[in-house]
Amino acid sequence: MLNIFLIFLYIGSIAFGGGWAVVGIIKDLMINQNYMSINEFKEILAVAQLTPGPIAVNMATYIGYKYYGLAGAILNTFFLVLPPILIILAYNILRNKINIKKDSLINSLKLGTAVLIFLTLYSLGSQFIINFDVRAIIIIFVTFILLVKTKIDPIFFIIGTGFLAILVL
Amino acid sequence: MRNLSLRNKELMAIFFLFFKISVLTIGGGYAMVPSVERALLKKDLIEEEEFYDVLAITQSLPGSVIFNLSLLIGKKLKGFWGAMFASLGVMIPPFFAIIIIASLIQSYSDSIYIQKFLEGCYIATVGLTSLVFYKVIKNLNVNKINIFLFLLGVIILVFNRNLTFFIFVFLVVLNYLYEGGRIKC
Numbered sequence: 001m002l003n004i005f006l007i008f009l010y011i012g013s014i015a016f017g018g019g020w021a022v023v024g025i026i027k028d029l030m031i032n033q034n035y036m037s038i039n040e041f042k043e044i045l046a047v048a049q050l051t052p053g054p055i056a057v058n059m060a061t062y063i064g065y066k067y068y069g070l071a072g073a074i075l076n077t078f079f080l081v082l083p084p085i086l087i088i089l090a091y092n093i094l095r096n097k098i099n100i101k102k103d104s105l106i107n108s109l110k111l112g113t114a115v116l117i118f119l120t121l122y123s124l125g126s127q128f129i130i131n132f133d134v135r136a137i138i139i140i141f142v143t144f145i146l147l148v149k150t151k152i153d154p155i156f157f158i159i160g161t162g163f164l165a166i167l168v169l
Numbered sequence: 170m171r172n173l174s175l176r177n178k179e180l181m182a183i184f185f186l187f188f189k190i191s192v193l194t195i196g197g198g199y200a201m202v203p204s205v206e207r208a209l210l211k212k213d214l215i216e217e218e219e220f221y222d223v224l225a226i227t228q229s230l231p232g233s234v235i236f237n238l239s240l241l242i243g244k245k246l247k248g249f250w251g252a253m254f255a256s257l258g259v260m261i262p263p264f265f266a267i268i269i270i271a272s273l274i275q276s277y278s279d280s281i282y283i284q285k286f287l288e289g290c291y292i293a294t295v296g297l298t299s300l301v302f303y304k305v306i307k308n309l310n311v312n313k314i315n316i317f318l319f320l321l322g323v324i325i326l327v328f329n330r331n332l333t334f335f336i337f338v339f340l341v342v343l344n345y346l347y348e349g350g351r352i353k354c
Contacts, residue, residue: 014333014337015231018233045290046294048267049290052193056233081260088244101349107309108342110308115340119327125298139296143296143299154300163286
């Protein structure tokens with residue numbers, strides 16, 4: 001039980017730039033440590049997006065609930081959000097003692113975030129390239145273009161593609 | 170005594186402000202930021218400039234943008250308890266939504282239609298992740314060192330994900346030092 005909470009404490013401490021940076025890490029850790037199959041992961045990822053709230057927090061709640069019930073849901077969520085709380089507390093204590101160049105730090109964190117999000121993309125998407133799944137690649141590409149070019153809420157794409165998949169897959 | 174009840178009222182107001190936004194915004198963190206801004210400005214709780222200062226701080230914290238924003242704004246408005254009430258307001262709606270859906274879906278998840286639906290959602294998610302990646306890259310100040318560190322990190326981590334935390338810290342520190350950042354104590 002402690003293991004899964006520690007995993008989410010770790011995930012919470014590296015999630016710079018928001019939840020998408022760690023979705024790939026959640027997938028790899030959960031599947032490699034045999035907590036779930038790829039299909040269960042897809043279920044959790046979809047539910048986390050179709051409910052209000054931040055993606056990583058929702059996934060933590062769902063995974064905690066799935067394995068250890070209500071207490072698991074509360075504790076898992078708590079461990080995920082603990083790192084920023086600790087950092088804010090530490091910052092308040094150390095504020096006058098340390099001197100950090102803020103712009104450089106934020107730029108550097110953005111670089112780190114870019115690496116993490118690329119890895120999320122790789123972790124989620126590389127299977128479609130490796131299997132040369134043309135239909136999936138086309139859908140991914142079209143979704144991406146429409147998301148860049150229009151202001152349609154991503155949730156409509158998620159639901160729409162879900163129904164499309166029932167028809168064509 | 171009267172002061173205490175006034176304080177409680179203010180805390181509840183902060184709680185419900187974030188609760189309402191959290192219920193009404195599906196689609197996660199970034200979709201909520203404009204809603205929070207509008208609600209706070211409308212009630213004159215914070216100046217626009219202050220809001221953007223706080224938003225900038227969330228960029229240097231790990232975790233959900235909206236959760237960190239609620240913590241910092243709650244703290245700014247009403248100290249420790251403000252932070253607690255604001256963040257609980259953000260967290261409670263998705264928490265119960267997840268619990269309800271998680272207990273419902275388990276009885277249907279063997280259905281072939283649900284399986285296909287989830288596969289479709291997953292494919293769209295890859296498209297959405299591409300968008301997130303595109304936006305992050307667009308906001309990066311690109312230079313030679315940046316590109317080199319990015320490629321270095323990606324290549325190492327594609328082969329060995331266990332090093333994620335170590336490589337992340339390594340890249341951030343190197344880039345920070347390169348940009349002339351110092352750590353003075």
